[in-house]
Amino acid sequence: MKTLSLVMIARNEAETLARCLDSVYSLVDEIILVDTGSTDNTKEIARSYHAKVFDYTWNQHFAEARNYALEQSTSDWNLILDADEYISNECGETIRQFINGGNAIGRIKRIDKFMDKNGEAYAQCYISRIFPKGIVYEGRIHEQVQSNLSRKKLSVEVQHDGYYMKVKSDRNIPLLKLELEADPSDPYYHYQIAKEYKAIENHNLAYVHLQKAYQLITRKEIYAPNVIVNFLYAIIAVGKLEEGLGLIEREREFLHDFADFHFASGVYYLDLILGNTEKYIGLLPLIEQAYLQCLEIGETDRYDSVIGTGSYASLHNLGVFYEVTGNETKSRICYQKAAALNYQPSIQRL
Structure with missing residues (x-):
């Protein structure tokens, strides 16, 4: 029977650490926590769960800190979580079957909570977090697992609210700049720094880096x-609306089954028409088509995506479209369907 360690790095995570450890304590054989300089009682909380706690001098490099933590593990397999994450489904049997079934990288579903203009929102992504001993990370920030092993999606669901609770751009942007100084041609870090700038509403810099990422991706x-969807939103945010038409046309086939792309296109068409109604009023039917396409695709795990673009958020926007174009019957139907999914903006609109 293979053994499994929870391996963490943490600093001043007393507010959320117990929630994380409660969710995973019964699933692992060992807990490793590497503390990078806490001044609260993070280490004491970890020890109360019988964790092995190690001190590490923070050197502005996440991969090196994670790899030091992995070196302390004595198990056959490692599970990586951050303190602002917690497992939210019954997955013990799934994990055990996976680690006893041969070497691969386990990708778990993470649900990220964030704020948008309508309030609380959620996005989902699959991330590599369960892997055999000996595998390491690379990258100063937004570090990635380095391995040629195959990746497998697992029915393990993790909630993450760290970026909802506090903005981390002051920490992240300088580290991302260092990565870009080392390799200005890496689209991944242009994409990541753009997300940080978007979070602090510096849309101009977000646009610059997304444009670069878009030019560099294969x-x-x-x-x-x-990258493409975020670039379209950046085009909207900075008002370079003419650019969006070409982007949508170029990427329509590539992203034909990605609800987030069609959702962003619907948002874009509305802004374009409102910006120059006389010129673009003929594109009005494309708004309806975009949201209908989202609903046809539905919610899927095929992409990292914002939850709701294939269901309630598109129903709501379609309801707004029908309302302002005078089709009250269709509008009400859309709002009712979204409200049945507990989407608060539609409940209020009704």
Whole structure:
């Protein structure tokens, strides 16, 4: 029977650490926590769960800290979680079957909580977090597992609210700049720093880096679809609306089954028409088509995506479209369907 360690790095995580450890304590054989300089009682909380706690001098490099933590593990397999994450489904048997079934990288589903203009929102992504001993990370920030082993999606669901609770751009942007100084041609770090700038509403810099990421991607990257969608939103945010038409046309076939792309296109068409109604009023039917396409695709795990683009959020936006174009019957039907999924903006709209 293979053994499994939870391996963590943490600093001043007393607020959320117990929640994380409660969710995983019964699933692992060992807990390793490497503390990078806490001034609260993070280490005491960890020890109360019988964790092995190690001190590490923070050197502005996440992969090196994680790899030091992995070196302390004595198990056959390692599970990586952060303190602002916690397992939210029954998955013990799934994990045990996976680690006893041969070497591979386990990708778990993470649900990220964030704020948008309508309030609380959620996005989902699959991340490599369960792997055999000996595998390490690379990258100063947004570090990645380095391995040629195959990746397998697992029915393990983790909630993450760290970026909802506090903005981390002050920490992340300088580290991302260092990565870009080392390799300005890496689209991944242009994409990541753009997300940080978007979070602090510096849309101009977000646009600059997304434009660069878009120019550099090969479309084989797992994150390439999200670069394109975020670039379209950046185009909207900075008002370079003419650019969006070409982008949508170029990427329509590549992203034909990605609800987030069609959702962003619907948002874009509305802004374009409102910006120059006389010129673009003929594109009005494309708004309806975009959201209908989202609903046809539905919610899927095929991409890292915002939850709701294939269901309630598209129903709501379609309801708004029908309302302002005078089709009250269709509008009400859309709002009712979204409200049945507990989407608060539609409940309020009704």
